[in-house]
Ligand SMILES: Nc1nc2c(ncn2[C@@H]2O[C@H](COP(=O)(O)OP(=O)(O)O)[C@@H](O)[C@H]2O)c(=O)[nH]1
């Protein structure tokens with residue numbers, strides 16, 4: 001069930017979904033070049049209307065295009081097309097610390113975990129959430145425990161590391177922002193070892209806008225969880 005790639009030989013892929021992130025993508029790519037010098041960095045764009053693609057390329061990322069809009073479609077495309085031993089998924093909005101990348105990867109490289117979630121709601125994290133987001137996250141954490149027995153502090157984090165084994169065996173069907181929840185639940189209930197490390201999340205810089213629409217996307221996450229709950233364990 002688990003892979004144990006030796007740290008030195010592992011090919012690491014940093015996966016960054018981006019839609020109109022021209023103000024931050026270059027800093028994100030540079031941050032991961034600095035914290036993981038041997039990693040290959042991929043930006044997955046959805047036909048952004050701003051300068052995201054040019055900035056990502058100039059910063060040294062490989063840029064891929066996904067025609068179907070939505071973060072989930074982009075993650076499906078990443079899973080299909082990027083070949084690596086270990087994967088690190090992160091937002092392109094400069095809200096997650098690139099310096100934490102080695103801490104997320106270490107348990108995987110040492111063979112102690114299959115997925116490591118950067119938890120913004122860990123007791124020792126200091127994260128800048130708006131109130132709706134914080135309570136939404138708490139609700140989904142509570143529901144994950146109730147319906148799936150998942151004991152984590154943050155099931156929706158966009159910052160996480162995982163193995164090649166997970167990429168090849170966990171099926172993602174979500175097209176939008178349900179993707180993190182689906183990845184967490186399907187991975188945990190297949191018996192993979194999912195752990196958390198605390199990360200601190202900054203607010204988006206001024207002028208940069210979240211693509212999340214809290215009510216619509218919150219309902220979609222609830223719908224996905226209900227479908228997985230009804231479906232049971234045999235997937
Ligand atoms: N390629 C692509 N990236 C997306 C899409 N929607 C969101 N993203 C990216 O996914 C990441 C997470 O989205 P974000 O708006 O930060 O959501 P939040 O962190 O929940 O506020 C960001 O890097 C976005 O640019 C999409 O439709 N296509």
Ligand SMILES: [Mg+2]
Nearest residue numbers: 091093095158
């Ligand atoms: Mg974000």
